[in-house]
Structure formats: C-alpha cells, structure tokens
Amino acid sequence: MAGLVALLAGVLGLAFGSFANVVIHRVPEGRSVARPPSACPRCGTEIRPRDNIPVVSWLLLRGRCRDCGAPISPRYPVVELVCGALFAGTAWWLASADPPDWWALPAMGLFVWMLLVVTVIDYETRRIPNALTYPLTPALAVLLVVAALANGEPGRIVDVLIGGAGAFAFLLVLALINPRGMGMGDVKYAAFLGLGLGYVGLGAVVIGIFGAFLIGSVISIGLIVTRLRGRKDMIPFGPFLSIGALLALLFGSQIADAYLSAVGLA
Ligand SMILES: [Zn+2]
Structure with missing residues (x-):
C-alpha cells in the first residue's frame, strides 16, 4: 500500500515539478504563473502539450526546442525528477507511519x-x-x-x-x-x-x-x-x-x- 501511494505521489510530483519550473522562472521577475503559456525563449513558439510531459519530452527532444533547436537547460528535467522523488519519499514516510497519516499528505x-x-x-x-x-x-x-x-x-x-x-x-x-x-x-x-x-x-x-x-x-x-x-x-x-x-x-x-x-x- 505504501509503495503504491509513493508511486502515485511520485508521478504527481513530476507534474508539480513542471509547475515548479514555471514558478522558479517567473516569480522572481514578478510575472504571472498562469499566463501566458510556456514558450521557447528563443523563437517564442508555444510549448505543445506533447512536448510538455515532465522529463520524457526533454529526453525525446534531446534537450532542444522542436522548432528552432535552441538548447533547453537540463535544470528543467532535474527539477521535475527531484520534485517527483521528494513527493514519493514524503508519501512513503507518511504512509508507513503507524498509523498512516493520510491527512498530512497535502x-x-x-x-x-x-x-x-x-x-x-x-x-x-x-x-x-x-x-x-x-x-x-x-x-x-x-x-x-x-x-x-x-x-x-x-x-x-x-x-x-x-x-x-x-x-x-x-x-x-x-x-x-x-x-x-x-x-x-x-x-x-x-x-x-x-x-x-x-x-x-x-x-x-x-x-x-x-x-x-x-x-x-x-x-x-x-x-x-x-x-x-x-x-x-x-x-x-x-x-x-x-x-x-x-x-x-x-x-x-x-x-x-x-x-x-x-x-x-x-
Ligand atoms: Zn525555439
């Protein structure tokens, strides 16, 4: 049970890691995290949904923009992976407590x-x-x-x-x-x-x-x-x-x- 919860939390963590990248990039500049959608900093093309899958898209694109070939920093997949690991580890820790503390997950x-x-x-x-x-x-x-x-x-x-x-x-x-x-x-x-x-x-x-x-x-x-x-x-x-x-x-x-x-x- 704890393993399953940790796995699900880890997948959720990859998505929250993707959002963390947006926050890290925009909040220090005082920009909105909701709009506009993410775009390539060089050619300005909006990132397509299929190119916005945490870690996987970066690997498939070999760290480059699909349109102009501009390099995408490995920091993006690293932040996603670390966030996934943090979520999985935290969920594992709460789920294997005696009794499990589900309420503290959020x-x-x-x-x-x-x-x-x-x-x-x-x-x-x-x-x-x-x-x-x-x-x-x-x-x-x-x-x-x-x-x-x-x-x-x-x-x-x-x-x-x-x-x-x-x-x-x-x-x-x-x-x-x-x-x-x-x-x-x-x-x-x-x-x-x-x-x-x-x-x-x-x-x-x-x-x-x-x-x-x-x-x-x-x-x-x-x-x-x-x-x-x-x-x-x-x-x-x-x-x-x-x-x-x-x-x-x-x-x-x-x-x-x-x-x-x-x-x-x-
Ligand atoms: Zn581009």
Missing part, C-alpha cells in the same frame, strides 16, 4: 515543493520572494490544522504554531544582530519551515534550524578554504534552511533518539 506535499522552489530561486537570485512566503505560509498552516483536527490530535496545532513563531523569532533576532548574514526573506521562510516541522514535533524544528547552521557553516568554510568563494562573498542561506528542514523532516525522530541516548537520557 500539507507535506506543499512543504517539500516549497523547499525545492525556494532553494533554486535563492541560489540563483539571492532572494526568497514574498510572493511565495506570504500566500503559502498561511496556506500551510491551514492544511496542518486540518490534518491535526482530522487525525483527532488538536494538541499538534500548538506545536505547529510554536514551531512557526519560534523559528521566525530566532532568525529575526539573528538578522537584527547581523543584517549582512541573513535577510528578511530567510526570516519569513523560517516561519514556513517552523510550521511544517512543528507538526512533526518541536524537536524537529530545533534539528532543522540547527542543522541548517551546521551544514551552512561547514560548506561556507569549505568554499572559502578551497577559494571557490571569498570571505566577503554573500552565500545564500535559504538552501541550507531547506536541507536542514528536509533532514529534520525525514530523520528528525531518529536524530533526536540518537542524541538522547548519547547523552544518557533515554
């Missing part, structure tokens, strides 16, 4: 979709658009509250709200202390992540945020030591927040158990 689908979209946009533009965090943070909160109520676990709503407010407040303090190290986009994104991880548990919120700083520090030091980046270069923090959140989501309870047994508390 919320967690939105959660991992956002991780992917923000990571690519922040990496490319060094910004996390309000056009994403403003509508999708309350949307995630509503989906999580619905899941908690449908599962008969209203207490989880408190963890969701504490997680969101706590992560927001923590990063806000850091951003006020060191405005060059962190932007308000990161602070608002942390609220979104705190909500989603709060549903898993407050331990997952701590692991997600702490993990982001740990991974961010290690990679930043690595980039400076190998001279790929200078000491003064701005390294976007959003991707690290996303990686920390994903690790906390999928392995949070194992990490917490390992930590508690290591310090002799369990």
Whole structure:
C-alpha cells in the first residue's frame, strides 16, 4: 500500500515539478504563473502539450526546442525528477507511519515543493520572494490544522504554531544582530519551515534550524578554504534552511533518539 501511494505521489510530483519550473522562472521577475503559456525563449513558439510531459519530452527532444533547436537547460528535467522523488519519499514516510497519516499528505506535499522552489530561486537570485512566503505560509498552516483536527490530535496545532513563531523569532533576532548574514526573506521562510516541522514535533524544528547552521557553516568554510568563494562573498542561506528542514523532516525522530541516548537520557 505504501509503495503504491509513493508511486502515485511520485508521478504527481513530476507534474508539480513542471509547475515548479514555471514558478522558479517567473516569480522572481514578478510575472504571472498562469499566463501566458510556456514558450521557447528563443523563437517564442508555444510549448505543445506533447512536448510538455515532465522529463520524457526533454529526453525525446534531446534537450532542444522542436522548432528552432535552441538548447533547453537540463535544470528543467532535474527539477521535475527531484520534485517527483521528494513527493514519493514524503508519501512513503507518511504512509508507513503507524498509523498512516493520510491527512498530512497535502500539507507535506506543499512543504517539500516549497523547499525545492525556494532553494533554486535563492541560489540563483539571492532572494526568497514574498510572493511565495506570504500566500503559502498561511496556506500551510491551514492544511496542518486540518490534518491535526482530522487525525483527532488538536494538541499538534500548538506545536505547529510554536514551531512557526519560534523559528521566525530566532532568525529575526539573528538578522537584527547581523543584517549582512541573513535577510528578511530567510526570516519569513523560517516561519514556513517552523510550521511544517512543528507538526512533526518541536524537536524537529530545533534539528532543522540547527542543522541548517551546521551544514551552512561547514560548506561556507569549505568554499572559502578551497577559494571557490571569498570571505566577503554573500552565500545564500535559504538552501541550507531547506536541507536542514528536509533532514529534520525525514530523520528528525531518529536524530533526536540518537542524541538522547548519547547523552544518557533515554
Ligand atoms: Zn525555439
């Protein structure tokens, strides 16, 4: 059963990955994601439905526009594949929980979709658009509250709200202390992540945020030591927040158990 659900979620994830490409491409430029339909950036020909099948079309066209032969970036199928894998993995995780948490599927689908979209946009533009965090943070909160109520676990709503407010407040303090190290986009994104991880548990919120700083520090030091980046270069923090959140989501309870047994508390 969990395998079937994961397979279906994976296929759905490819389609949402295709939409993620549109969002990644257009939202930083302030353009509508609904209109006009996707077109080749060189010759302007609208993409036909048969050439818009995730991953498959890119492979069949060998990464080129059907009309003018302009190369299509491999980023498009990669984003689709990653989104498919994220959806499949999340569905597998929720379906194999005991008892399975079907109600959380929409919320967690939105959660991992956002991780992917923000990571690519922040990496490319060094910004996390309000056009994403403003509508999708309350949307995630509503989906999580619905899941908690449908599962008969209203207490989880408190963890969701504490997680969101706590992560927001923590990063806000850091951003006020060191405005060059962190932007308000990161602070608002942390609220979104705190909500989603709060549903898993407050331990997952701590692991997600702490993990982001740990991974961010290690990679930043690595980039400076190998001279790929200078000491003064701005390294976007959003991707690290996303990686920390994903690790906390999928392995949070194992990490917490390992930590508690290591310090002799369990
Ligand atoms: Zn073309």
